[in-house]
Amino acid sequence: xxxxxxSKLVYILFYNSLDRFYIRKPGPNGIYYHRRWGFDQDKxxxxxxYKYNGEIWRIVGKPDQVRFENGSMVIAELKTIRRETSRDIxxxxxxxxxxxxxxxxxxxxxxxxxxxVFNIEKDKEPQLWIRRKADLQYAESLIKKALDxxxxxxxxxxxLLKSIKLF
Numbered sequence: 001x002x003x004x005x006x007s008k009l010v011y012i013l014f015y016n017s018l019d020r021f022y023i024r025k026p027g028p029n030g031i032y033y034h035r036r037w038g039f040d041q042d043k044x045x046x047x048x049x050y051k052y053n054g055e056i057w058r059i060v061g062k063p064d065q066v067r068f069e070n071g072s073m074v075i076a077e078l079k080t081i082r083r084e085t086s087r088d089i090x091x092x093x094x095x096x097x098x099x100x101x102x103x104x105x106x107x108x109x110x111x112x113x114x115x116x117v118f119n120i121e122k123d124k125e126p127q128l129w130i131r132r133k134a135d136l137q138y139a140e141s142l143i144k145k146a147l148d149x150x151x152x153x154x155x156x157x158x159x160l161l162k163s164i165k166l167f
Contacts, residue, residue, distance in 0.1 A: 006046065006061030006104075009146040010097045014089075029120050030080045037118070037126050039064035039078035046104035052147045059143070063101045069112070075101050075134070076114040078126055087117050091129035096142055102134030103143070110134050 044066045065076040077098040079090035094115035102111045116126035
C-alpha cells in the first residue's frame with residue numbers, strides 16, 4: 001500500500017512532472033489570511049483507500065474548512081494569490097482539491113463545496129470563486145489521472161535506468 005496526499009495528487013494534475021513536485025507551504029501572509037478568515041481547521045482529516053491498477057492507495061489530506069449549514073456538510077478551500085492573473089488557475093486547483101476531499105468524506109451524501117480566492121494585494125476579504133454540490137465522478141477521474149501519471153512516470157524512469165549501461 002502506498003500513501004499520497006491530496007495536495008500532491010492535485011499538483012501532479014496541474015504540473016507536468018513528479019520531478020518538480022514540492023508542496024509550497026503557505027508563506028507568513030498565506031498562513032495569516034487562512035487563520036484570519038477561518039480556513040485553518042485541524043479537526044477533520046480525510047483518509048480513504050483507492051484501488052487502482054491492482055494497487056491500494058491510501059489518500060490523505062486536510063481541507064481548509066469544514067462546516068455544516070442546514071444539515072449539509074460544506075467543504076471549503078482558500079487559495080491566496082498576489083497577481084490577479086492567477087485567480088482562475090488557483091480557483092481551478094482549489095476546485096480539484098476540494099472535490100477530492102469531498103470524495104473522501106462523502107458517506108451516503110454529497111457535500112457542498114466552495115472555493116475562495118483571496119488576492120492579498122487587493123481584496124478586502126476572500127472572494128467566492130465557486131459554490132456547488134461536489135462532483136464525485138469528477139473527483140474520481142482526477143484521482144485516476146493523477147495515479148496513472150505517477151505509474152507511467154515511474155515505469156518510464158525504470159525503463160530508462162535499465163537502458164543505461166555502465167562500463
